[in-house]
Each structure stands twice: as C-alpha cells, then as structure tokens.
Amino acid sequence: MTKVLIVGGTGRIGSSIAQDLLAHTDAEVVLTGRHPQRGQQAAQALGPRSQFLPLDLTEKDKLRAAIATADLVVHAAGPFHQRDTQVLQTCIEQGGNYLDVSDYRGFTRQALALTAAAQTAGVTAIVNTGVFPGISNSLVRQGVEALDQADAVQLSYIVAGSGGAGVTVMRTTFLGLQHPFDAWLDGQWQTVKPYTAREKLTFPSPYGDAYVYWYDMPEAMTLANSFPLQTVITKFGVVPDFYNRATWLTAHGLPKSVLQHPNTVEFLARISYWMTEVSDRFTGTGVAIRCDIQGTQAGETVHHHSAFVHDSAAIAAGIGAGYIAELLLSGELAQPGVYPVEQAVTTSQLLDALTRRQLSLQTPPLEARR
Template identity: 60%
Template sequence: MTDRVLILGGRGRIGSSVAQDLATHTQAQITITGRSPETAKAINLPLGERVGFLVLDLAEIDKLRQAIANSDLVIHCAGPFHYRDTNVLKTCIEQGVNYLDVSDHRSYTSKALNCHEQAIAAGVTAIINTGIFPGISNSMVRQGVEQLDKPEKIHLSYLVSGSGGAGVTVMRTTFLGLQHTFEAWLDGKWHVVKPYSEREVIEFPSPYGRSGVYWFDMPETFTLPHAFPSVKTVITKFGSVPDFYNHMTWITAHVFPKWLMQKRSTIEFLSHVSHFMTDMTNNFTGIGVAVRSEVTGQKNGETAIFCSDLVHQNTAIASGYGTGSIAQLLLEGKLQKPGVFPVEEALPTDLFEYTMQSRGIKIHHNWL
C-alpha cells in the first residue's frame, strides 16, 4: 500500500521543501494543508499527482483528528513553535501515527518531550527538531561525540545569508527568540544568558569566511546535555550575512524596550520589514546556510577537537533535507524508536550519513 504523509503548514517555504524532498526520495502520497483555498492556488511545486491539498486550520480539532487518522506519518511544519501546544503530537499518539516536526524553540520541545511515555506505550515514533538547525546540526554533533572517548564541550555555530530562502514565519522565530534570557549549560552548571550577546568571530567555509555569531536560544542548549551526559558545556550561536543585520538584531535585543518586544504587533512589524529587506539583499548575499560543529573532549588520553562543517546554498531546502530524510527512513521501516526524541537521540550516525550522501550534502571533518 502507498504510504500517506500529512504535512501541516506545507505551504510555507520549509514545508514545501519537505514535500519536495519526500516526492523525490519516496513514493508516498503527500497531503499539504493550509488555512484557506487560496493557499492551494499559491502552491507552486512540480510534484505531480502524488500531492494533494487539504484546507485545514489546526483549531479545527475534529477535522485535524480525521486527517491524522488517515495518515501513516504526520510532519508538523506550522510554526512559529513558540505559540504551539502539543495537540497535534498528542493526537498522533492517540491515533498510533508516527510524527516529525521542524520545531525550534525550547518551550515547545519541553512540552513535546513530556509526551515521551505516552508515545512509548502507543508504539509511536515521534522525532522533533528535525530541520537544519536544529536537525542536521544535532546529527553533526553526534558524529563528533562518537569520535571521542569522552566528549566535554560542544560549540555549534550557525550562519544564514539574507532570508535563507524562508518566509516571514522564520523572521518571526528570530525576533521571538530575542524576547527573553535563557539558560545555557556551561561548566557543568546552568547559567542565564542574554540573547544575541557575546559576539564571537568564527571561521566558516567558503564563501563565508570569518563571520560574527551571537548567543541564540535553541533547543540544543538543553537536549544535547541530556543526550550526552559527560558534556559540561554547550554553546549555540547564530549570525546573519551581511553583518549589518547582526548589528540591527543586537540593537533590537538590547536597546528596544522589553515591553515593546513582547507585543505581538511589534514582532509582526519587525518580521515583515526584515523579510522585505532580505528580499532586496538576497540578490547580493544569496540565501545559503553554514553550520560548524566543534566537539572537544578526550581521545587516547589527550584533549582533541573534532570539527564538522556544512554549507548549502539554500537554507530552506537544507531544512527540507533534514526532515525529509528522517521521514524517508520512517516510511522505509529503517528507523523505529517509540517515544519522543530530539534528532540526536533518535537517528544513528550511519543512517544520517546515508541520507545526507543520497542528497548530495557534503559534511567536511577535521581534527584540531
């Protein structure tokens, strides 16, 4: 029988990329959802007859339950996940349907992980944070951890050119991430960190070179210490190209009044203005992404650093690869792990490397 995949929020740039990856690498029947019939007309994907459209608002509980019941796999791409509850995940567990998402915020990740025991009891594999960062980046860390006898420190750096090929939702995610301080695992203790602080210049692969990155609140800050208990420090930093955007984001995080930044209307205004600006500068900067993972630890009784670098010319497409590759493994029965897991706890390195190679993603490694 043909596998049936439901992509919630499939009209967005990330969801569309996931759908494209699934259509390329599987024979699944794909249903993309949107909140209005006009959304279907706006979909411009050369996916053929295997892709259908369903008008669905996540608030329509009965319709959502029916759509999930008619699916073999649900992929949740309807962000921002700062605002989301776990109703979709819980419904999948109740219906016995496997689940993936592209979530990227600690509040949602924490709520999803609380459903772990229910997913085990239902035999449901639910894997969260599966895009590019978090997602592919987490698996790059796992690669590094497995090269060391005792991993002790993880340093993840992300860089995005312009809009990254994503839509307004990703802009919302960025500005929402500036609202609050967050906890980071440093030297074996939890420390409060200010978002977009402590600029650090990282040497990324060509064409980026030396670029600035800043503290940014990501789920990896607490899922990686849980996955790898010997690690005493996890650093997650993010930056933009051109560097001009970094300075504007820093001002937004540190100069704008907190009460203003916590108004939804402010987030909407900043998101649309930023998206307009990046649409202009994309012509000069491109829409690519770079990820650099450094894992420090003990190897043969000495301190060593294992570095991994990835560059892709389109951030949204790379995110689609991250989620689509795990969906492929689930549909093929190569990955089964009942429970709710971040990707670094669910995806073995050999399967990660297999799916990345099949998509032409090259990850370069070296020792420092």
C-alpha cells in the first residue's frame, strides 16, 4: 500500500486533501501536526487508513525520517509567507515526489529554483496546487489552448465568509496586504498596491454580482512565465461585501509598521475568523473562480470565459491538491523537476478528475469582440 505524508494534515486544508485521497486512491495517509489530541481526533474521523504523527517542522531529523517512509509528501502547513523550502529539499535529497498548496510568490520562486536538483534526483514536485492557485491555473491553460493566441488573462476569486478554512488562511490574507507587488501588465512588470482597483463582476450562481480587488497570488508570476501573455491580473474579494470594506481599511488605513507587526496579523486573523464563524451561517463557505482571457481565434478578437464554483473553498482546495496527488501516485504524472500546476497538469487530466468527483467547469462559447 502506498503512503502519503501530509505535513500540516490536521488543518482544514490538510484534512480536505486527506479526504480526497482516501476517497479516490487506496493510499494510507499520515497526518502531521503539533497538537496530538487534535491530530488523533482528525485521524480517527478519517478512518482506518489514516494515522497521526506528532511533528513540528523545526524537528528536522524527525521530518527527514517521516519523509523517508512516504511515497508522496504533501506540504499543507501554511502560511507559506513564513515557510522555507526544507520539506521540498528533503524530498529531493531522498528521491520522493512532492506537492504543496503554497500561495505566496516568494515561496514559489524559491521552490522553482530547485528545478535542476529535482530533475537530477528524478523527483516530480508540483507547487501551488489547490483551488486558487491550482484549479485556477488550469482554467487559464484550458483557455490558452482554446485560442490561436491569448493576450490577456484576468483571474478573479471570491470566497464566502471563511471559505470553511481555518485561522491560518486568515493570517495569509493579512500577510498578503503588507507590500506592493509586481504585476505583468502590457508586457512589463509594474508595481500595484494590494486591495486597490475595486471592480464589480458577475460570478456564477449563487453569487451573482460581487466585488474584487488587486491581490498578490503566485499565478500572477507563473502564468506570465508559462504562456506568451501580455497581461496577467489576479483579483480577490469576499462575500458579504462589508468584509471587503474592512479589509480595504486595514490595508490602507493602518500604518505599515502596525500592519506588518506579527501581533497585528494574529489579532486581525483571529477576530476575522471569529466574525466569519457567525456570518458563515448565512453566507455559506463557498468559492467561485472567474477566468477571462482576451485573444484571437481565426483572425478575430475573442473573449474566452470559464468558471468554477464549489460550496466549500476548503474542500475545493482539497480536491485541487488531491487529484494531482492521485496522478502522482498512479504514475500518470511523472515529470521530474519543480513546476506550477499549469506546466505539469494537462487539461484532460483536470477534466477527468473533476468528472470522477462529479464536478465540472462552466465554459460558455467564445464571444467575438469588435
């Protein structure tokens, strides 16, 4: 029986990945975490093919020993703003495949720098899996493949309340507000400020009109390198809209020294999580991705539109990582090196995986633009 080690497996995202793996593979799943009681409860809830291993990422010898027993390692211990690549490096040293749910371009950049080492070791490592990034990257690949030429991409994400995720995701949100970031616009890197350029877009049911803002995501960097695009825009928003207003005030009203202080991030993450525990009862915890691509087809300017919706952002993230883990375990995905999702996973692999999970993408016909 194959064994999958999920680092950070007792969190909401890690547990969702485990659920998907247990449903779609015959693998044994080992969850790691720092809290034994919570870990034992999580493993027991998942069933007999799941077990818990107490582990702190600072315990390097114990981490190395755990990785040595696994056929695949899934890194789900965020926030990735505060992580280095030691888990990936250990996998490369020991020759084991790897994937993660990283969502920070600084981490992504460090991971991609290990491509040559992974190729030499015969290790396939996929970064930025999950829902966004992850499924979102594959939406772009699908759209690029549908056109003769793709010029501009906008990925827009909304999450209802907490998204069903834990406080770690809240920390990630506030860490992402701290610094301006580079965006690929009109063929050059330009600096933009997070949570600016408010825009109203129409998302699939049940969301309808919702507001999104500039937000730094690693796919803003990887998509610009993966495809010959002139523009890549990534925007994010929350339902209900008053959370967007509060986030905007946080990003632009607090002094930078205050916003960047770890105690501030922790306070904001916990108070936000407490608030969403209340509002989730009314809004749900779903996610919607809207992908808009401008390009040409048969000499005509066209707009390619696609979308993905799920009633739980946490479960969707588990699916987005879980199906790629399934591909790695089966040998269907074997591409030594370190890659973002759109460079490693084919459109047919994504669509087949969604079909097996009774999910689908929304892809209306191309729209001509004159």
